[in-house]
Amino acid sequence: MRVIGTEDQPLGSGSVVGKVFSIWLAAGLFILVTGMFLVESRHLYKNLVYLGIVTPGLLLLFLPKARQIAMTRQFIMLLVYLAFVGISALWSNAEDGVPIKRVVYLLCATISFTYLFSHHRTLFERVGFFAVGVCALVSAYWIVSFYIIEGNPWHQGFQSDSEDHYGTFYNTLLTSHVLGFIFVFYAAYIVLYVDGMKQRTLYLLMSVPVLTLLLLTGSRTPLVSVTGALLSIALYNLNRRSLVVLLLAGLVVAGGLFQFWDVISARGLSYRPEIWLGTLQLMPGKWLFGHGYAAPLLVWIDSLGRSFNDSHNVMLGVLYYFGFVGLMLFISLYARALWLVIKGTADNAMLLVVLAYGLLSGMTDGGGLLARPNEHWFNIWLPIMFFICVDYSNGCQQPPIGEGRAHAERS
Template sequence: MWLERLYRGYQHYWLPLALLLLLTGMFWVGDRSLYHKLYYLTLAAPTLLLLLCRPHRFAFLCSEPLFLLFVGFALYVMLSLNWSPAPIDYSKLKHPLYIGMLIVAVAALGESDMRRLVGVVALASLFAVLAALVTITAHFAGPLSGYRLEGVGALYNPLLTSHVYGFFAVVWLAALVASPRLWAIKLLLFLALVFLLFLTGSRTPFMALGVCTAWLVVMVSDRRVIWLALALGVTVAIGLWFFDSALLERGLSYRPLIWADAWRQILPALWFGHGYDAGIDIVIVSLNVLLADPHNLTLGVVYQTGLVGGAMWLAIYVYSLLSAWRLRGSGLVLISSTLLVFGFAAGMTEGGSFMSRPKEHWFLIWIPLAIHLAVLRKIKADRLRAEMAG
């Protein structure tokens, strides 16, 4: 049947290419709107079309608790539009659909051939190192070499740039701990990305890398910690040698004041929130600055969806990490769960837009979640087949 052949072509050939474009597009697409369109045309639309034409091929997701937790959260977020103070913007309904298609597509690729999914992430991570080297060279050769590195392509902000490169740094760090094979190459690739992170002047990725370190120590608790200690020791040496105390000069950047004001504005609508798409204005009087987000993704969730939505948001992470703990013997679980930990930790000090069109925050939230779901699904499916065969 031609629809079945179309699905197989999508699964085996189109999906790996579309995912590679999503993972690397921020580096080479100069216009952010083009990056959005690239995702819509290459991944979101084809996945939705195949989902409508061959729904039984995606039926396995209906038995995945992590997918159901996401669907429940997304539906509640969309429901909260009804009590948002602004008129309902129906275009916002597309945002969970974009994210849902990412999760469905990555799960479908992992279901058909996990090696291809791993290969795509590895190839994208290599491309990220190449992009980092080009960006570092352009930074030092440019007129703003004494300032914070902003990024090239669709990347333009030091902090947001650190989200994307931090994601790929964690891939190499976790891969180094998961297996000592080619350890020297993995370490060098990790350090190249770390050097770029230092140049952004952002402290968020290093705080998140510290949390990832604790997670990896808990997950492995054996001689593989040596590789982790080696990576972190060289990272600290680079930081002290090239940057000294530059990252600490800005202190806490008013984060406690921002969070306190955000919580004050959360309290009037504590249980159900102010509604998705409700704006927030946080004023730092001493700087005469107006901020439009709480600089904490979890607080952003609670502000818009209340404690109910916050509990659903945290349930996604609790289930993901508990599942990772139970399957911690897998190197793939080690990598995917560490990506999830990095994103959650980084989101504790930055951001507020948790459900959006494709952008840097996807590398903190939804891309790690999609990869982790695919890995959990594949390992559980393989174990079930092994038990049935035994």
């Protein structure tokens, strides 16, 4: 299926090399999106991502044109941030030392993702849509298994940490990050780029099981991040397509509130303000450079009589570990993405959606700041990788892509 009228432009000295890399990366993208649904071993999932996404990214650096990705301004900004993160291990006395391998993993994955998105857009779309279809089928099966076969009441939230195995998922909140990103990215992509109401509706229906499972987790963070990300399209450019987005956002909020109003209202803010304040109280003397990578974090809440080892906010987490210097470097990634949106570059509406989701999903979860492939990639690193995709695509002098996507923003 062809969604956007672009021409693929493979890299490398010959078409064979380009085809090998494109197929390899397409398989890697499929593994990255569906792996946590299809395999039960987290170790196996990580290794498959390393093989399918990280390894080709390293090899791509030997191709002249692929090295242009590493020269993208947004990529350089990410490199500077990750370099500072790695250096911070020197004053945290981290047991694992400087996390060089994790930095390399993220950079290579970014190169792979950018290459596939920018130079094989059709393949990216086809594999991505197929992967979402697989996730939807698995989600539907899990819903049937948990609520019908196991007989759990519908008012009980879906628990991916139950005794029965649900892929590699073990924490319901983290599961909602994966489901939220998949639904938001897919739904927004369909609304923005697929022409024809019937075709658009058909593709959106395919995502219903993912959205349903997301709502059944009972997690409140997705209600904010998914709704906010979808509303960003309507606020940015109100037109007929925006009405579809407004409807989707309304369904997310209504579905979540209807299904779990008692739980949502009873839990309040889940002590988030106390945790945030406790994190800030640990900062004196460490404001500039932070406590350093992998430094211990322990926030004690008197009213609960227990401690938390997570700031429950990405920005606060970055501040705690890497100080104001690291926070400014991290924020600069989002600031440039916002500038690209305001500038009106190609894919700017899609970029705004991912930008909004990345910011909002990190409001109540602060872990995984330099994680291996896991759930945190979906609310921290994949949005940043997409920033670089758009930045590179708009700066690599490919007129057919820019011209071909212009119609995607039409009402």
